[in-house]
Amino acid sequence: MKILWVKSGGLLPADTGGKRRSLAMLRALADLGHDLRFLALQEDSVGVTPEESADRYAREKIWVPWVAAAKGTPRFYADLLRNFLFSSRPYVLERYESRLWEKKIHEGSEDRDLVVCDFLTPALNFPAEKAGPPRVLFQHNVEAQIWRRMAATARNPISRWYLSRQHARMVRWERKLCGRFDGVIAVSPEDAALMRRDYALKQVLGDVPTGVDTAEFQPPETLASEPVVGFLGSMDWRPNVEGVLWFVREVLPALRRAVPGVRLKIIGRNPTPSIRALAAAHGDIEVTGTVDEVQPHVHGCRVIAVPLLAGGGTRIKIFEAMAMGVPVVSTTIGAEGLPVTSGEHLLLADEAEPLATSTARVLQEATLAQTLAANARRLMEQRFSWRQVAEAFVGHCQKALNSSSGKKS
Numbered sequence: 001m002k003i004l005w006v007k008s009g010g011l012l013p014a015d016t017g018g019k020r021r022s023l024a025m026l027r028a029l030a031d032l033g034h035d036l037r038f039l040a041l042q043e044d045s046v047g048v049t050p051e052e053s054a055d056r057y058a059r060e061k062i063w064v065p066w067v068a069a070a071k072g073t074p075r076f077y078a079d080l081l082r083n084f085l086f087s088s089r090p091y092v093l094e095r096y097e098s099r100l101w102e103k104k105i106h107e108g109s110e111d112r113d114l115v116v117c118d119f120l121t122p123a124l125n126f127p128a129e130k131a132g133p134p135r136v137l138f139q140h141n142v143e144a145q146i147w148r149r150m151a152a153t154a155r156n157p158i159s160r161w162y163l164s165r166q167h168a169r170m171v172r173w174e175r176k177l178c179g180r181f182d183g184v185i186a187v188s189p190e191d192a193a194l195m196r197r198d199y200a201l202k203q204v205l206g207d208v209p210t211g212v213d214t215a216e217f218q219p220p221e222t223l224a225s226e227p228v229v230g231f232l233g234s235m236d237w238r239p240n241v242e243g244v245l246w247f248v249r250e251v252l253p254a255l256r257r258a259v260p261g262v263r264l265k266i267i268g269r270n271p272t273p274s275i276r277a278l279a280a281a282h283g284d285i286e287v288t289g290t291v292d293e294v295q296p297h298v299h300g301c302r303v304i305a306v307p308l309l310a311g312g313g314t315r316i317k318i319f320e321a322m323a324m325g326v327p328v329v330s331t332t333i334g335a336e337g338l339p340v341t342s343g344e345h346l347l348l349a350d351e352a353e354p355l356a357t358s359t360a361r362v363l364q365e366a367t368l369a370q371t372l373a374a375n376a377r378r379l380m381e382q383r384f385s386w387r388q389v390a391e392a393f394v395g396h397c398q399k400a401l402n403s404s405s406g407k408k409s
């Protein structure tokens with residue numbers, strides 16, 4: 001199959017869950033023999049890394065020049081204000097609109113069998129009038145759900161009001177933009193059902209699970225003996241930031257009482273000032289920032305915590321921690337969309353006290369920690385190779401191709 005894959009940015013370094021999912025999917029599709037053309041925005045100030053140029057994930061890569069407004073700059077706040085006052089569209093979508101990108105998508109799709117829009121962010125650049133090969137939207141999240149949850153958990157009234165406004169915009173535009181595609185693929189049965197129900201979408205083709213590279217992510221010879229709780233994720237993504245701050249504020253005090261000497265290690269790129277301040281204020285909290293290799297840091301943790309209060313899609317960080325043989329404790333939202341069972345593959349708790357208790361149990365009960373880690377690793381090996389995920393993805397894409405062929409004939 002000849003595929004044009006449209007993404008809002010490059011994939012390397014693969015320092016976010018979304019990048020890792022897309023990169024692994026593309027590599028698996030290439031291994032299955034599909035002809036991939038990758039088309040993405042590229043910030044002029046960043047440039048394409050040699051690593052990205054050399055990677056085998058696509059036969060051809062096309063970069064569209066783009067200048068982003070960096071967060072915190074005067075231009076960023078001016079764009080936010082302009083969007084808020086004069087637009088009905090969510091800022092996170094409008095910022096990626098580009099006439100040049102739209103032109104390149106049209107040109108790049110001319111000899112393709114299928115066009116895949118990876119995430120919702122490029123979707124404004126697909127005209128409402130469908131032309132050319134069938135289009136499929138790969139929805140890593142239901143974006144409106146993320147904004148709804150962020151608004152519901154925001155502590156600042158102004159932030160809550162702004163997030164609620166953005167949520168309302170996202171509901172309208174996510175529904176509208178999904179309608180520009182011949183098919184939509186979700187990353188969990190829950191997301192697929194939500195889009196069918198809330199957006200009345202008839203073209204949801206199904207879902208594909210999150211995969212994990214069990215050859216790359218290996219368990220340690222033995223679990224870490226020190227009482228270190230790890231958090232793994234991009235620390236410039238608001239749900240991660242809010243989740244960690246909540247964990248430190250509400251969960252960690254009880255955990256300190258239950259497990260003297262416990263430490264928290266926050267592993268992830270671009271920590272915000274509020275996250276960096278945690279290390280300055282607490283001697284038992286470490287903030288790593290960007291790391292060259294995640295695995296040694298995760299292996300140094302006795303347990304990985306996923307205390308998310310908002311988010312969408314599925315959390316690839318959980319599967320990677322499980323593949324690395326480290327036990328996981330999580331909120332229900334943190335593990336949403338993953339076929340895992342509390343007490344067998346991980347421990348789930350949604351309130352501060354139960355989450356502290358569950359984390360303390362894994363830190364203190366060696367048999368429980370080893371059993372959870374072994375069960376989770378076995379699940380990853382048996383069901384979630386990227387080849388299996390890519391084959392399921394191709395099956396859904398074939399439905400869009402068949403439907404389009406039926407309409408033309």
